[in-house]
Amino acid sequence: MGEQARARRSDAVRNRGRILTAARHLVTERGPQVSMSEIAGHAGVAVGTLYQHFPTKADLVSAVVAEQAGELVDAVVQAWERVRDDHAEPAAELLAFVERVLEAAAVDRAVKAAARSLGAEPEFSDAEARGAAALGHLIDAGRAAGTLRHDLAVSDLYLLVATCPTDQPPEVRRRWLTLVRPGLLRQ
Amino acid sequence: MGEQARARRSDAVRNRGRILTAARHLVTERGPQVSMSEIAGHAGVAVGTLYQHFPTKADLVSAVVAEQAGELVDAVVQAWERVRDDHAEPAAELLAFVERVLEAAAVDRAVKAAARSLGAEPEFSDAEARGAAALGHLIDAGRAAGTLRHDLAVSDLYLLVATCPTDQPPEVRRRWLTLVRPGLLRQ
DNA sequence: TACTATCTTGAACCAAGGTTCAGGTTATTG
DNA sequence: CAATAACCTGAACCTTGGTTCAAGATAGTA
Numbered sequence: 001m002g003e004q005a006r007a008r009r010s011d012a013v014r015n016r017g018r019i020l021t022a023a024r025h026l027v028t029e030r031g032p033q034v035s036m037s038e039i040a041g042h043a044g045v046a047v048g049t050l051y052q053h054f055p056t057k058a059d060l061v062s063a064v065v066a067e068q069a070g071e072l073v074d075a076v077v078q079a080w081e082r083v084r085d086d087h088a089e090p091a092a093e094l095l096a097f098v099e100r101v102l103e104a105a106a107v108d109r110a111v112k113a114a115a116r117s118l119g120a121e122p123e124f125s126d127a128e129a130r131g132a133a134a135l136g137h138l139i140d141a142g143r144a145a146g147t148l149r150h151d152l153a154v155s156d157l158y159l160l161v162a163t164c165p166t167d168q169p170p171e172v173r174r175r176w177l178t179l180v181r182p183g184l185l186r187q
Numbered sequence: 188m189g190e191q192a193r194a195r196r197s198d199a200v201r202n203r204g205r206i207l208t209a210a211r212h213l214v215t216e217r218g219p220q221v222s223m224s225e226i227a228g229h230a231g232v233a234v235g236t237l238y239q240h241f242p243t244k245a246d247l248v249s250a251v252v253a254e255q256a257g258e259l260v261d262a263v264v265q266a267w268e269r270v271r272d273d274h275a276e277p278a279a280e281l282l283a284f285v286e287r288v289l290e291a292a293a294v295d296r297a298v299k300a301a302a303r304s305l306g307a308e309p310e311f312s313d314a315e316a317r318g319a320a321a322l323g324h325l326i327d328a329g330r331a332a333g334t335l336r337h338d339l340a341v342s343d344l345y346l347l348v349a350t351c352p353t354d355q356p357p358e359v360r361r362r363w364l365t366l367v368r369p370g371l372l373r374q
Numbered sequence: 375t376a377c378t379a380t381c382t383t384g385a386a387c388c389a390a391g392g393t394t395c396a397g398g399t400t401a402t403t404g
Numbered sequence: 405c406a407a408t409a410a411c412c413t414g415a416a417c418c419t420t421g422g423t424t425c426a427a428g429a430t431a432g433t434a
Contacts, residue, residue: 009380009431035421046383048424057422149366159363163350176346179336182369196401196410222391233413235394244392 016053018043024064031167032061068104073131075100080134083141090142091185097138098157098184102173105166149184156184203240205230211251219248253312255291260318262287267321270328277329278372284325285348285371289360292353334373343371 022043026034036057040047054060079097082088135154142148165176209230213221223244227234241247266284269275322341329335352363 006379006432011431012381015382036423037421047422048384049382051423052381156362156366159352159355159359160366163352163363165346165350168346172346175343176350179343179347179370180367182374183366187369193402193409198401199411202412223393224391234392235414236412238393239411242393 012053015043015045015049018045019050019053019060020063020067023060024067027061027064036060070127072101072104073127073134076131076134076138080138083138089147090138090145091147094138094142094148095181095184097135098160099177101161102164102166102177105161105164147186149186152184160184199240202230202232202236206232206237206240206247207250207254210247211254214248214251223247256318257314259288259291260314260321263318263321263325267325270325276334277325277332278334281325281329281335281344282368282371284322285344286364288348289351289353289364292348292351336371336373339371347371 019039023039026039026042036050037047039060040050043050050060054063076097079088079093083090083093132154135157139148139152139154139157143150143152160180165173168176206226210226213226213229223237224234226247227237230237237247241250263284266275266280270277270280319341322344326335326339326341326344330337330339347367352360355363
């Protein structure tokens with residue numbers, strides 16, 4: 001029982017970090033179709049090391065997603081707190097958030113597709129539930145203030161995010177946001 | 188010189204038709220990731236026969252896309268003619284066209300993605316060029332009339348069509364159109 | 375330093391899917 | 405019917421990319 005497991009070796013910790021960093025960068029800018037070998041190359045380790053830290057490619061990609069999803073949840077929650085506590089403008093906060101999602105969605109979307117095709121289903125975590133609640137509050141505030149479309153719903157946001165052009169270059173994504181923006185605001 | 192090429196054999200003609208039909212059905216409902224073997228199976232021929240009629244997979248998919256694209260081109264051209272000749276409202280025609288594309292894309296699923304992912308680049312055919320021209324005229328007319336967004340471009344339409352939620356149920360697709368519409372019209 | 379559990383390496387394995395081609399079949403012509 | 409060009413077949417080839425594992429290297433410890 002009292003078995004004291006020896007601490008993880010320092011090189012293992014370092015390599016895990018390098019792998020995650022390389023995976024995040026590559027998946028972000030080139031999509032989920034990057035090969036494990038390429039990630040290994042950028043991380044400066046051998047393929048085998050990837051599999052020591054992440055049993056399968058889906059696990060590695062999931063780890064990247066988790067990071068990204070966490071940041072987004074934090075972003076909405078903070079946006080809602082600025083509105084609730086500091087009387088920030090809900091519409092502006094919402095648009096800023098959507099823009100941020102658009103950036104991150106390049107990772108998130110690709111990953112979702114990858115996860116689906118690999119059979120790894122996303123389970124709704126606590127954090128994600130908190131994010132959804134904050135988003136709901138933000139929208140309600142904007143509708144009440146009359147700056148957001150009167151019938152805007154959380155599902156509309158999901159719909160737009162799900163259809164944003166994640167695999168296009170930044171200027172295309174920005175243009176898309178410009179086109180979509182009027183539909184979110186009061187007509 | 189006077190060489191009279193023997194006419195194509197009847198079984199070749201029949202098989203080509205079967206292959207195209209099978210490809211259209213499979214690509215339409217399961218996306219571009221269907222394998223050549225599977226298409227061959229549904230067409231009741233061997234893989235080799237596919238390659239006899241279409242040098243590469245990209246060529247086969249392109250042929251399917253071309254069919255579908257032709258119908259859409261006809262639709263825009265007619266819309267533009269209604270505006271030019273019958274003084275129809277450009278914005279209304281444009282929105283109707285987008286709605287039609289949305290329908291077609293729903294049935295058609297990933298044909299467009301197929302073309303892109305296979306690098307089968309739109310070697311802009313005559314028909315497609317005519318369609319693009321008609322679309323351009325339609326947009327110009329709407330901008331001139333002041334009913335469409337002042338800086339709307341043909342590329343914006345491509346962007347929106349490329350990102351519409353084709354795999355969602357009709358009510359979701361309608362909602363998406365509702366959300367996007369204001370971005371197309373004059374602010 | 376010597377020892378060993380932990381970690382790393384990278385060649386090799388395997389499955390999937392696009393593509394080829396030598397050989398067999400068949401439509402067409404005279 | 406004979407002759408042949410056109411066509412079809414499908415096993416095998418090849419590349420790509422995920423995954424494994426036996427052998428070697430190394431961090432931590434006494």
